[in-house]
Amino acid sequence: MYWLIAVMTLGIAGLIITGVIMEMQPAKVSRPWFKPTIGINLLVFVVAQAALIFMGANEVMAATEVAEMGGEISIGLGLGIIGVGIPTALSTIGAGIAVGPIGAASLAVLAEKPEIFGRTLIYLGLAEGIAIYGLVMSILLLDKI
Incomplete structure (x- = not known):
């Protein structure tokens, strides 16, 4: 699960760095590979986030000790x-x-x-x-x- 958090963090960092580069040097952004790279970065982030949600939900549902420790919530x-x-x-x-x-x-x-x-x-x-x-x-x- 930690590798998914690392992938998501790298995806966010990549998007932030890309935004800074596009703001600082807009003339150099006209490279043909730049926009597909942003799309792939965003796609990796969304897929990693979805996987984290599904894997995290499985871990929470599997943790019965936590439910026994706390009081019941109606x-x-x-x-x-x-x-x-x-x-x-x-x-x-x-x-x-x-x-x-x-x-x-x-x-x-x-x-x-x-x-x-x-x-x-x-x-x-x-x-x-x-x-x-x-x-x-x-x-x-x-x-x-």
């Missing part, structure tokens, strides 16, 4: 734990949707009027607060489980 408790994570997930998505246009608009306004930098930070902080509210709700719900 379906209700499992659904409750999922329900605790939902406010954080949705509020984080909402904050991301809010911060994108606000950040773009703040940069556009700062190019024309740099003196209103503090105001733009307040607007960005309000948008980020949405994610914090979701996290607080999840913590409060986690206390109820």
